[in-house]
Amino acid sequence: MAYFSSLTPVFVAVLCIVLGFLLKTFLTKDKVTKKAPKSEPNPKPWVDEDLQDNTEINPKDDAEEDWADSESDVLRVPYSPLQLSEDDMLHCSQQFFVLMNKRRSVRNISSKPVPREVIDNIIRTAGTSPSGAHTEPWTYVVVADPETKHKIREIVEEEEEINYKQRMGEKWVSDLQRLKTNWVKEYLDTAPYIILIFKQTHGIHPSGKKKTHYYNEISVSISCGILLAALQNAGLVTVTSTPLNCGPKLRVLLQRPGNEKLLLLLPVGYATEDAMVPDLQRKSLEDIMVFI
Template sequence: MARRRSVRDFSPEPLPDGVLEAAIQAAASAPSGAHVQPWRFVVVSDPARKRRLREAAEAEEREFYSRRAPAEWLDAVAPFGTDWRKPFLEVAPAVIVVFEVHQGPHSPKPYYVKESVGIAVGLLLATLHQAGLATLTHTPSPMRFLNDVCERPPEERPYLVIPVGRPAPGARVPALTRKPLAEVMVRC
């Protein structure tokens, strides 16, 4: 797991059959508050829909990067080469849009929604990594346009966008170091 990295340059090479289904099944095994399972995983692979997703995300991101993003944040992400342009949303063979499911006409009241969905996403990312695939966690700001692009009801709220695929040849992957265990683990 220590070798897992976020990738922004994807190959359009198709995914192996069944890998997304297996990964989402693993994610859906996550614990959740009152076992309500307040998540929805929408797999976007249709080129026209991925194009709509990219265009809408770039419009929000262009506004965010040019007007709302604090300088401190822009400085923090500069080494990763990220900006408002999101070609990976169209190039990656699949994009998983994760939604939190809140109470609605066909869904019960959920408990600990963000915590539950976060655990499920962690399992999803780990499973996709173990399957030899690369991912990126992307959070366009704001994300409500995803309901329209993915045709989801209002009680489903966007949580995260995850392009999935193989890295493109020559993909830039930052050399990162992790904090040592002594910095992140405390015994008491």
């Protein structure tokens, strides 16, 4: 009995160690299982993976020497704003609203040529947009070559058919039925120009190092809004297109660098004489503005 009595503490200690190891192993497996559940369908299959690049802040996983230092201060100059009377302000604001309220998404685009100088001015206007730390993280690729436009159409229609049949889901497709849209994009051939707007996830400093582009997607989106206004002001039409998962193929086709991601695609030209658009009503001022 004395022998077994002397072994008891040792046995208990060993047993505790074994049980502790088994418990730790079990908890670790359970933790891993919770972290990596079985693969499930993407709850948002319509999200363009090419734009999910986590570039809105300075990446921390790259070596510091890869990124350029902050640039020198910018010279400040006097600002000379446009001087208008209150009556002129009211008139201009009303006229601009009337102009922009006529803007519609038009899919019937004529092949009638548009002067290149007009497009140049429109892109210049889009380039006046504000941007994070004035990094101007946008590239506007204007395509006029018929062969390239047709290749763009082939890429877009191939992916858009998959979008309509698989990625977008029944509800989205059902919601679009009343607008009679589909994956066929004839206007990509007929429009005189296709403007593809790329956001630059980072820039390249003259030293060859990377340059951080803060809020690059928001900055480029603001620029796109100004571009749409400039097109409307020039009497041209377009339809905003965000073809899912076309970015990589179009980037290769247009020989754009890897730091550029396709954000928007716009066919641009005149509306055809028989162009039709849905009879839609916009929300009232009371529905979109809260005045406090």
